Structures are given as C-alpha cells and as structure tokens.
Amino acid sequence: MPVRNASAEWNGTLKKGSGIMKLGSVAFEVAYSYATRFEEQPGSNPEELVGAALSGCFSMYLAAQLTNAGFPPVQIRTQARVNLGEGPRIHLIELDTEAEVPNISDLLFQEKVAKSKSSCPVSMALAGPEIRVNARLV
Incomplete structure (x- = not known):
C-alpha cells in the first residue's frame, strides 16, 4: 500500500507565530496561525x-x-x-x-x-x- 506524505512548518511562538501545512502529493499548501485555529479568523487549521x-x-x-x-x-x-x-x-x-x-x-x-x-x-x-x-x- 502507498505511503502518503504531508508536512508542516511553524515559525514563532504559539500565539504570535504562523505556519504552513503542505500536502506532499499535490501543489497544495495553506497558511495557519493561532487566530485561524482558535479565534475564528479566516484561514485554515x-x-x-x-x-x-x-x-x-x-x-x-x-x-x-x-x-x-x-x-x-x-x-x-x-x-x-x-x-x-x-x-x-x-x-x-x-x-x-x-x-x-x-x-x-x-x-x-x-x-x-x-x-x-x-x-x-x-x-x-x-x-x-x-x-x-x-x-x-x-
């Protein structure tokens, strides 16, 4: 069976930092942050x-x-x-x-x-x- 890959990069502290999540098989990446995850701000998580x-x-x-x-x-x-x-x-x-x-x-x-x-x-x-x-x- 195939192995699927994804990755994430985080820069900075939890509340002031931000990151990017990437899917390995396609050109897909999405930015995320504390605000997009916990504060209902636009963006992904x-x-x-x-x-x-x-x-x-x-x-x-x-x-x-x-x-x-x-x-x-x-x-x-x-x-x-x-x-x-x-x-x-x-x-x-x-x-x-x-x-x-x-x-x-x-x-x-x-x-x-x-x-x-x-x-x-x-x-x-x-x-x-x-x-x-x-x-x-x-």
Whole structure:
C-alpha cells in the first residue's frame, strides 16, 4: 500500500507565530496561525484538514460499499464538523452525508453508512473522538 506524505512548518511562538501545512502529493499548501485555529479568523487549521480527510475517506468507502451491494451511487456529498473542545482536544466529529442512490432502501443505506463509518481507514485512525454520521438519501 502507498505511503502518503504531508508536512508542516511553524515559525514563532504559539500565539504570535504562523505556519504552513503542505500536502506532499499535490501543489497544495495553506497558511495557519493561532487566530485561524482558535479565534475564528479566516484561514485554515489542522482540524479542517482532519475533517476533509475523514469526509473524503468516508465518501469513497461508502461508494464502494454501495456499489458492492449492487447500488452504485450517483453522488455522495459529505461535510464534516470537527469540534475542538477543552484541552484542547477533538471530542466530536460530525459528518453530514447526502447520497443519491437509486432503488436502495433506507435500511440498507444506513447499514452501509454504519459500516463505512467504522471501517474507512481515516475513521480507524481517528478512534479517539466520537464520530457521528447523519446521512440521508436524496
């Protein structure tokens, strides 16, 4: 299996410093700071990248589960809310998923959602915080 790379550089103190996070496989880098992470200032933060990673992994895994069950999806959209609490620590990640899947029952869809939540590689790596998924067919 492939090894994926990412890196971060931080300059200065926690509150006055800033940094850049980079993905190794594409020309993607994003600036971050204390203010973008803890004070709701515009910019990015590590938690957004965690949310993006989980959203992407979950959606792909769900697509595989649905396809293998004979219900190939037309589209899956997943949005993550990563809740940073005291500590600071991530205590909850909420995924809102909408999927267009012809002819599937909601019961079978929810079974595949539950399997994807517990089995996608990023979910397994994030075993510490609670992960909730609210999913609906559209």
